[in-house]
Amino acid sequence: MSSTSRTRPSNRRRTLLAGTATLTVALTACSAGGAEQADAAGPSRQSPAISVNLHGKHAEAGQPVRVEIASGRLNDVTVSDSKGGHLDGKVSGDGTSWTSDGEAAPGTAYSVRAEDEYGADAEAAFTTATPDKVNKLSLTPGNKSTVGVAQPLSVVFDHPVKNKAAVEERLKVTTSNGTVGSWGWLRDYSGKDRVDWRPEHYWKPGTKVSLKADLDGVDSGTGGGWFVRDYATHFTIGERQIVKVDLDSHRLRLTRDGWPVKEVPMSAGTPGGNKASWRGTTVLMSKEGTINMRSETVGLGDAYDKMVDSSMRLTWSGMYAHAAPWNKAYFGKANKSSGCVGMSDKDAAWIYRHVRVGDPFEITGEDAKGTVAPNNGYGEWNLSWADWRTKSATSSATPGATKGTAQGTTR
Template sequence: MNPAPAPHRHRAPRRARAALALVPLLGIGALTACGGPAASATKGAPVRVSLSAANGVKTVQAGDKLQVSASGGTLTQVVVTDPKGRRLPGGLGDGGRVWTSHEPTVPDTRYSVVAEARNARGGTNTVKESLTTAQADKLNKLVLSPGSQGATVGVAQPVSITFDFPVTDKAAVEKHLKVTTDNGTTGAWGWVKDWSGKDRVDWRPKEYWKPGTKVGLRAALNGVDSGGGRYFAKDYDLNFTIGASHVIKVDLDTKHLTFTENGKEVKDIPFSAGKPDQQHATWTGIFPLMAKEGTITMNSETVGLGDAYDRTVRDAMKLTSSGTYAHAAPWNAGKVGRTNDSSGCIGLTDADADWLYSKVRVGDPFEVTGSSERGRAAENNGLGDWMVDWPQWQKKSALPSSS
């Protein structure tokens, strides 16, 4: 008796695996990736796709440009986005076999990658992948001026950004900075070395601001390399309004200043400025008021004048980083309007200092003219952008043109 034939077993057809598989060529601690399902090629062999850095290194570090490569076919589309839906721009090259990002990847960011490819027989595939960049080892931070969100400031106030660490790629940083106004004010970015020695970039209008102008700054710096692999970790926004036009004209020769509001002279005030010598003379130039500091102690040793004075003064209005102020100087009251006999500051009577202090705001320009043995102050001694004429200021941009 013949044994019964073995039952015929129907094998389920093997389902082809994803033909388009993104193969992240990543190193430990650099990027992490997780794959998603991919559609099978409808015809022919699968197209293989891999990720790497554009410089050829297989370990993609934050700051590298991302490269997606295909073998056995070509890429038809690659879309890379961050968690906010912003695309990492890029383009196809080498006949469609390579896609390269136009901008570098940024630290501590999860990117979603969607790639489509076609093989020689017309088979198409789509795959979704994600990868996360590592946190940056080195960070850069900044300080904005004006420093208060929604502040009302004077007509000479620039948008000023001072960086904690050197900015060696100034163009890369500047192209991520944008100033907007509600009236199309013309202005430009310019780089200076702050009095403190730090890198600083200011946006100043061509002429004094028009009163009432609404100003906004968007510094989209999150993930931007300021140079040497030192990144910014956030974006910055600032909004402020320009107040009434206050201009304080300070004449060292007549020893009188005039306070004007919206072009009309409001008050004439006598003062005493610095002694007429190289060590004590008051600087000339245009000085946007940096700060209203109230009552402070002034010590001559902090500005290189030995032990000449150590006084507490009120109504302190800061004009330069080197220590020039307008302030109440009651000990010099008998000399105001008659002789310049201070250590470089603009000394006022108590009553006049109280009045001026109550009127001025940060950003109001003090226009100091007349004879001075020390001459014009350096442009970085305070917010001295107005020390430079407009054509020269435009040349301080790190970009071919700025607005």
């Protein structure tokens, strides 16, 4: 869209249209001075007609705005909405039409201003119908946050998303170093639709990541409703920290930039049943401090009801790393917890202070009840890169600002 301003003829006129009625653009011919002046001012002709495909007070949303001129060429078109935004677009090669890049959003008033090659302009207006249902979303990580090298970009939707490809195409990830990654669709543990973007390998420390979700005017499909706004988030990847949990040796070790920082004894879930811990790569979801843990919330009856310190959530299903002084006889010796990774008060507090949300917890060993599912927290690191890419609705890996390969830690 051209932003060039030009001096318009003082005797031009504007016509405000309703609907697809024509926008009359007055082009003045020379009143005196002969052929040379007429050629300089442009040809004498009938006022051309310009039409807009959307019109009235109940125009259909979810389609691009198209402006056409019957004769001559369009120079510039501006489509503004009542929310203070506008639709970008392009004039066709032959100058006879302009089409917006995005779609008109529901429940929105739009004004159209079209200028022809001679600087004369005209205006129109329309309003799209109000949607029956609006879809919203939540983004993780939060805006301007700093997270660990395993933190995926995660989008959870309020309502079902049937038009997954259409939505995914509007989610644009940009990175400061061309990190390659892919979207993958999951059913969140809450039962809602969710789509995550993860790199092929762990993020490179210091990477700056941005998401622009240009969803305003996109229909999420049957039962899901329309999106009526855009979203964005920006975050930074912190230092490379990895927590390694060995279920068989009953040890937890924190490494930073490949070097060991701290190793502590621990006791994980009792093997052989529902109290066993998960194995595989989990991601620290949140640092929750002192919380009340009750066994009935994870399907273990009335086994416990305790206030627990230094609580670090690893899965939606209730697996944490935390202080467990009641289990001190088993630290470094046996797995005897109800599924979590327990440590002494002192060790748990130290680990709690030094880990960051988004740090991976790599859990290995035989004393486990299985591998963490991709949707149980951020378990997608347990899928190969090839398998993860199959979960994209567009089946393509996408780089950040430039093409390249991720330089993060390999699992």
